Amino acid sequence: MTFIQDVKFSKYPNPIRNLNFFDMNFRYINWLSILLSMPLFMVSQNNMTATEEIPGSKESYILTDISYINDAVFMGRRDSIAAPYIFPSFGYYDRSGFFADVSASYLIGSNENRFDLFLTTLGYRSVKEKISGGVSGTAYFFNEDSYNVKSSVKGDIIGFLSYDLNLFEVTVMASTYFNDGSTTDFFAGFMLDHIFYGIDRNFLIDPSIGIYAGSQNFYEAYYSTNRLGNRKGGSQRQGSSGPSSNTAATVELREASKFTILNVELSIPLQYYHKQFVFSFTPVLALPQSSATITTEDTIITEDLESTFYFSAGISYWLNPKKNLQ
Numbered sequence: 001m002t003f004i005q006d007v008k009f010s011k012y013p014n015p016i017r018n019l020n021f022f023d024m025n026f027r028y029i030n031w032l033s034i035l036l037s038m039p040l041f042m043v044s045q046n047n048m049t050a051t052e053e054i055p056g057s058k059e060s061y062i063l064t065d066i067s068y069i070n071d072a073v074f075m076g077r078r079d080s081i082a083a084p085y086i087f088p089s090f091g092y093y094d095r096s097g098f099f100a101d102v103s104a105s106y107l108i109g110s111n112e113n114r115f116d117l118f119l120t121t122l123g124y125r126s127v128k129e130k131i132s133g134g135v136s137g138t139a140y141f142f143n144e145d146s147y148n149v150k151s152s153v154k155g156d157i158i159g160f161l162s163y164d165l166n167l168f169e170v171t172v173m174a175s176t177y178f179n180d181g182s183t184t185d186f187f188a189g190f191m192l193d194h195i196f197y198g199i200d201r202n203f204l205i206d207p208s209i210g211i212y213a214g215s216q217n218f219y220e221a222y223y224s225t226n227r228l229g230n231r232k233g234g235s236q237r238q239g240s241s242g243p244s245s246n247t248a249a250t251v252e253l254r255e256a257s258k259f260t261i262l263n264v265e266l267s268i269p270l271q272y273y274h275k276q277f278v279f280s281f282t283p284v285l286a287l288p289q290s291s292a293t294i295t296t297e298d299t300i301i302t303e304d305l306e307s308t309f310y311f312s313a314g315i316s317y318w319l320n321p322k323k324n325l326q
Contacts, residue, residue: 059320065089067280067314072148075187075212076263076288077219078308079147079226084109085116097124107146116143135159152180152221168194179218186259187214202273212263216292220253223294254293261289278316285309 065088072083089103105117123136136158142151158175173189193208269282288305295301 060095061093061318061320063089063091063093063316063318065091065314065316067312069310069312071308071310072150073284073286073308073310074150074218075214075216076265076286076305076308077149077222079149079222081147082109083107083116083148087117091121097126099123099125107143112145114143114145116146116148117141130164131162133159133161147226149222149226150218151226152218154178154180168192177218179221181221183217183221185215185217187212187262189213199272204271206269206271208267208269210263210265210267211261212265213259213261215259216253216256216262219292220256223253252295254295256292263288276318278318279314280316281311281313283309283311 066086067089068084068086070082070084071078072085084107085105086108087103087105089101091099091101093099099122101119101121101123103119103121104115105119107114107116118141119138121136121138123134125134126132137155138158139155140150140153142148142153155178156175158173160171160173162169162171169192171189171191171193173187173191175187177185177187179185189210189212191208191210193206195204195206197204264287265284266287267282267284270280272279286308288308291303291305293300293302
């Protein structure tokens with residue numbers, strides 16, 4: 001999902017207080033991270049503007065969510081087979097700014113329906129009148145047969161800083177992803193967006209554009225385990241391409257550690273608030289950049305990147321523990 005399937009700081013004003021809450025895939029995006037990380041994170045990194053204070057809104061709260069994403073996309077990259085997920089999440093957000101979130105992603109729509117990914121996130125966010133920021137750390141637990149393009153990722157550290165210029169909001173992001181095999185990726189992102197309100201400010205639409213750059217060690221690891229005959233589980237999935245799974249390919253991605261522009265994303269997140277419920281829908285158009293050159297024992301392949309449209313939809317419910325105990 002986007003810098004939307006990775007952090008998962010949602011930048012929309014929430015009904016609890018003038019602070020953001022995570023939209024997981026790219027929750028999210030919950031923070032799915034939510035959904036899977038930077039893509040969802042990017043989808044979730046949208047405009048955050050000040051709203052009127054709500055009585056009693058400065059208390060700690062719990063946020064539950066169930067979302068759907070039609071494919072796992074990360075930095076514009078995806079597997080040749082769609083990976084749609086349903087992912088529930090549960091988070092506690094303390095009035096001090098610290099929060100914790102756990103989520104599970106269930107793979108659907110294939111012959112391998114299963115829990116494909118579990119996430120645990122700890123972080124801190126702060127919001128002032130014009131500036132907001134946050135940092136988080138997430139641990140990833142992928143199913144050993146996962147073909148998610150991020151399935152080599154074991155953990156990440158992500159941070160963002162936003163400034164409201166009234167006409168639009170500027171957000172910069174930076175992250176480190178720790179991959180299986182001791183490789184590390186570094187990413188940076190820049191986003192512009194502006195939020196529009198309707199229905200007494202209970203509905204919002206937030207068109208945004210983001211540019212993301214980084215290295216591709218995660219992609220090399222993915223190709224080594226899920227493409228060109230190396231599919232996990234030893235079987236060739238329907239629709240996959242490459243040599244027989246009986247002939248594992250040694251894969252090398254040229255300049256995998258080079259820092260380059262990887263993706264341009266256009267998104268239009270929509271959210272509707274009703275009492276303690278939040279309904280969200282986020283369509284995203286990913287325009288991947290910098291085609292990879294893959295070298296195997298037999299051939300050299302230049303990747304043919306194509307634009308990808310994907311979306312997430314979800315329902316969230318928040319509650320104030322103290323009020324509910326009264």
